[in-house]
Amino acid sequence: MDVAVIGLGLIGGSVLRALASTGHRVLGYDADPATRATARTAAAQAPADGRWQVARTVRDAVARAELVVIAVPLPAVAGVLDELASAGYTGLVTDVTSIKGPVQALVDRHLRVGSDRLAGFVGGHPMAGRETSGFGAADPSLFTGCAWVLCLEPGSTSLADWLEVAELITRLNARVVPAVADEHDRAVAAVSHVPHLMASALAAVAADDPLAGTLGAGSFRDGTRVAATRPDLVAAMCGGNAAAVGPALDAVLDALVRARAALDGPDPIDGLRTWLEPGSAARLAWPPRGGTPVELPAESDALLRLGRAGGWVTRVADDRRTVTAVRPAHRDPA
Amino acid sequence: MDVAVIGLGLIGGSVLRALASTGHRVLGYDADPATRATARTAAAQAPADGRWQVARTVRDAVARAELVVIAVPLPAVAGVLDELASAGYTGLVTDVTSIKGPVQALVDRHLRVGSDRLAGFVGGHPMAGRETSGFGAADPSLFTGCAWVLCLEPGSTSLADWLEVAELITRLNARVVPAVADEHDRAVAAVSHVPHLMASALAAVAADDPLAGTLGAGSFRDGTRVAATRPDLVAAMCGGNAAAVGPALDAVLDALVRARAALDGPDPIDGLRTWLEPGSAARLAWPPRGGTPVELPAESDALLRLGRAGGWVTRVADDRRTVTAVRPAHRDPA
Numbered sequence: 001m002d003v004a005v006i007g008l009g010l011i012g013g014s015v016l017r018a019l020a021s022t023g024h025r026v027l028g029y030d031a032d033p034a035t036r037a038t039a040r041t042a043a044a045q046a047p048a049d050g051r052w053q054v055a056r057t058v059r060d061a062v063a064r065a066e067l068v069v070i071a072v073p074l075p076a077v078a079g080v081l082d083e084l085a086s087a088g089y090t091g092l093v094t095d096v097t098s099i100k101g102p103v104q105a106l107v108d109r110h111l112r113v114g115s116d117r118l119a120g121f122v123g124g125h126p127m128a129g130r131e132t133s134g135f136g137a138a139d140p141s142l143f144t145g146c147a148w149v150l151c152l153e154p155g156s157t158s159l160a161d162w163l164e165v166a167e168l169i170t171r172l173n174a175r176v177v178p179a180v181a182d183e184h185d186r187a188v189a190a191v192s193h194v195p196h197l198m199a200s201a202l203a204a205v206a207a208d209d210p211l212a213g214t215l216g217a218g219s220f221r222d223g224t225r226v227a228a229t230r231p232d233l234v235a236a237m238c239g240g241n242a243a244a245v246g247p248a249l250d251a252v253l254d255a256l257v258r259a260r261a262a263l264d265g266p267d268p269i270d271g272l273r274t275w276l277e278p279g280s281a282a283r284l285a286w287p288p289r290g291g292t293p294v295e296l297p298a299e300s301d302a303l304l305r306l307g308r309a310g311g312w313v314t315r316v317a318d319d320r321r322t323v324t325a326v327r328p329a330h331r332d333p334a
Numbered sequence: 335m336d337v338a339v340i341g342l343g344l345i346g347g348s349v350l351r352a353l354a355s356t357g358h359r360v361l362g363y364d365a366d367p368a369t370r371a372t373a374r375t376a377a378a379q380a381p382a383d384g385r386w387q388v389a390r391t392v393r394d395a396v397a398r399a400e401l402v403v404i405a406v407p408l409p410a411v412a413g414v415l416d417e418l419a420s421a422g423y424t425g426l427v428t429d430v431t432s433i434k435g436p437v438q439a440l441v442d443r444h445l446r447v448g449s450d451r452l453a454g455f456v457g458g459h460p461m462a463g464r465e466t467s468g469f470g471a472a473d474p475s476l477f478t479g480c481a482w483v484l485c486l487e488p489g490s491t492s493l494a495d496w497l498e499v500a501e502l503i504t505r506l507n508a509r510v511v512p513a514v515a516d517e518h519d520r521a522v523a524a525v526s527h528v529p530h531l532m533a534s535a536l537a538a539v540a541a542d543d544p545l546a547g548t549l550g551a552g553s554f555r556d557g558t559r560v561a562a563t564r565p566d567l568v569a570a571m572c573g574g575n576a577a578a579v580g581p582a583l584d585a586v587l588d589a590l591v592r593a594r595a596a597l598d599g600p601d602p603i604d605g606l607r608t609w610l611e612p613g614s615a616a617r618l619a620w621p622p623r624g625g626t627p628v629e630l631p632a633e634s635d636a637l638l639r640l641g642r643a644g645g646w647v648t649r650v651a652d653d654r655r656t657v658t659a660v661r662p663a664h665r666d667p668a
Contacts, residue, residue: 127551147549177548187546190539195557197606198532200613201589205524205582207616210644210662212521214511214622215481217461222556223529227617231610239596239603246597248539253590255535256583262573263580269573272531276565279534282541283561288548310544328544 001168004029004065006058006080008039011096011126012071013138016052018172019069021140026052029061030135031076038135050140058083062091067168068119070095073233074240077103081110084119094124094165098188099241100151100181108156120161123151123181125188126174141173147312148174151181152300159300160320167316175312175326178303185241189248193238197249199227200234288328296325335502338363338399340392340414342373345430345460346405347472352506353403355384355474362388363395364469365410372469384474392417396425401502404429407567408574411437415444418453428458428499432522433575434485434515442490454495457485457515459522460508475507481646482508485515486634493634494654501650509646509660512637519575523582527572531583533561534568622662630659 001024005016008030016039020026030036040054055061062068062084070080074097084093093111097103100123107121126148148169152162166176179187203224206212226234238245255275262271288310296302296313298321306313306325315324335358339350342364350373354360364370374388389395396402396418404414408431418427427445431437434457441455460482482503486496500510513521537558540546560568572579589609596605622644630636630647632655640647640659649658 127549129552146551149549175548177545179545183545184549187543187549190543190546191550191554194539195536195553197590197593197610198536198586199553199557199617200610201586201593202529202532202613203617203620204613205528205585205589207612207619208585209521209524210622211511211513211517211642212524213620214509214641214644214646214662215461215483215518215521216525216620217480218463219529219533219560220525221621222559223533224613224617224620225556226553227613229614231607231614234610234614235603235607239601239606242597242602246594249590249594249597251539251542252532252535253587253594255539256531256587256590259531259535260580260583260587263576263583267573268576269569272573273565273569276534276568278541279536279538279558279561280563280565280568283533283537283558285541286537286547286550286558287555288544307548308545310548312548328548 001025001067002065003027003067003069004055004061005069005071006061007071007076008035008135008138009071010133010135010137011128011142012069013039013135014128014140014142015069015071015096017050017138017140018143019168020046020052021050022171023049027055027061027065028052029055029058031072035135042135059087062087062089065089065091067092067094067165070097073097074099074102074236078106078110081106085111090119092161092164093119093121094150096124096126098125098192098237100125100149100184102240104151104153104156104181120158122157122161122165123153124165124169125149125184143172143174146174147177149177149179149184151184152178152303153180154300159298163298163316163320163323166313166323167320170313170315175314177312178307180304182244183308185244186248189241189244190251193241193245194248194252196226196229196234197238197245198252199224203227290326291329293324293326295322297321298323335359335401336399337361337401337403338389338395339403339405340395341405341410342369342469342472343405344467344469344471345462345476346403347373347469348462348474348476349403349405349430350386351384351472351474352477353502354380354386356505357383360386361395361399362386363390363392365406369469376469393421396421396423399423399425401426401428401499404431407431408433408436408570412440412444415440419445424453426495426498427453427455428484430458430460432459432526432571434459434483434518436574438485438487438490438515454492456491456495456499457487458499458503459483459518477503477506477508480508481511483511483513483518485518486512486637487514488634493632496637497632497650497654497657500647500657501654504647504649509648511646512641514638516578517642519578520582523575523578524585527575527579528582528586530560530563530568531572531579532586533558537561624660625663627658627660629656631655632657
């Protein structure tokens with residue numbers, strides 16, 4: 001398949017390398033000339049079976065593409081969509097942005113206007129962050145075993161398009177998770193955006209006491225690790241998903257207010273023990289382990305039910321009529 | 335020095351091995367016969383310069399001791415203190431329990447009654463938790479570089495006793511942090527106890543949505559790691575320190591409520607960026623890096639000021655008149 005990857009940071013660069021190493025013809029592009037030069041040098045050193053090329057413009061990159069992967073930060077997505085529209089691109093488009101509702105809205109506004117044939121869009125999000133960034137950190141095996149959401153919007157995403165992209169992503173050894181954009185945005189609010197806010201609150205409050213900073217050990221180190229992320233990136237991620245992050249943060253605040261009441265109660269130790277049990281059981285059961293793979297019909301309802309149950313797709317059948325699906329196995333706390 | 339270590343779990347076992355390897359004569363004891371047998375077997379296999387012995391009773395363990403290290407969980411501390419009192423023990427006592435105010439209160443009630451000569455007590459807390467537990471996980475190098483609080487209670491701790499214990503602990507390569515019990519309990523509430531409660535809240539809330547569990551990645555894994563700790567242990571730790579954990583949790587709740595308001599504000603991205611900056615700067619400046627070592631007079635006020643400033647002691651001079659102290663170096667965020 002001819003694929004264009006627009007944006008060659010950690011994720012885009014890793015997608016480029018992973019797709020090239022699975023036999024696709026890949027053209028990359030990045031708005032930053034230095035990044036393009038780095039990628040070109042790396043391409044010249046790549047083995048023959050994992051080679052890609054670097055284009056000088058978005059238009060050049062997508063000229064022959066059947067699939068475009070948009071791997072730029074959210075604020076730059078609209079500009080790329082405009083370039084695709086002005087290039088008359090009508091193939092498949094996916095993205096790797098961490099919020100899906102807003103991207104879907106941008107696609108409706110910027111890509112699907114003024115062209116006779118419409119490009120097909122399947123929103124995506126690989127859950128594969130890392131401390132490192134930039135093309136230099138790109139790793140073709142970054143997605144092995146990682147959850148990769150592909151949005152299946154009723155009335156918007158074509159099932160055929162979804163299966164086409166899903167087929168490609170499963171070959172990167174990712175777990176393809178079908179979801180609608182709203183479900184995705186609510187879930188990442190709970191497991192990614194709220195954790196960033198909590199880490200920041202914890203780090204800021206402890207900073208008021210130098211003694212506390214000196215006594216911080218494992219629980220503080222891990223609980224605050226992502227607080228070191230650049231504030232503008234976290235603000236864009238959480239603020240761009242404010243409608244979902246608000247209620248997710250409320251749920252955590254409610255739980256902590258109950259812990260606070262237990263601390264003031266007649267028996268804080270007993271009250272907290274009861275309060276702590278659900279979180280302990282949940283963490284012992286996480287991450288979900290897959291049960292026995294089953295064949296599922298490749299239909300929207302079945303796929304979305306699978307995603308809601310915490311399941312994922314590991315393979316799309318060649319005839320695109322079924323998928324191999326894995327549901328989380330029930331696991332008793334150790 | 336003749337030292338008895340009562341309680342041979344991860345911390346007690348590591349203290350035993352670390353002290354034995356620095357040349358002390360160490361006798362260990364554990365209430366659990368199986369743990370005593372494990373420790374005896376390990377003693378037989380230990381090199382000649384790191385050998386210790388295992389006693390059959392607390393009384394036997396402390397009969398010749400100049401220092402007793404109490405390394406049992408908080409609920410068992412009173413019983414050990416009673417045994418020391420009934421054995422007529424009048425040497426030095428320290429402990430490794432994670433809350434210091436309540437232990438000081440137990441010492442006043444259980445150890446310092448009914449004996450003509452009083453045992454000297456210096457409360458301690460090495461910040462060296464680990465996932466593993468039990469004597470089998472004990473490691474003589476566990477304390478290298480770790481902060482180890484030694485309490486210096488005005489009107490209660492003898493400075494000579496403090497310096498004696500501090501001298502011993504610095505030789506385990508730990509950073510000895512002088513503090514009063516209340517300061518310690520407030521600091522660990524912020525950097526250890528509240529992080530445990532937050533991890534639990536995060537894990538419990540995400541468990542409501544199977545999709546969220548499947549999408550959880552690095553920020554969720556790290557932000558919830560300590561939620562898997564046994565609820566009874568966390569409840570004892572946080573509930574036993576309720577007076578300090580309550581206000582520390584309030585401070586974090588206040589910060590999160592301000593983040594919540596930013597999410598509802600006219601520009602969530604801009605509002606959150608401002609809100610995130612202190613936490614990001616704080617985390618980038620953590621852990622504190624030591625500045626140039628200086629000599630300080632070995633006096634209570636100077637030592638406590640050092641601890642409040644986030645500093646620590648690395649050496650006690652042979653004449654016990656000065657200590658080598660390190661204050662955190664100012665560090666610009668990267």
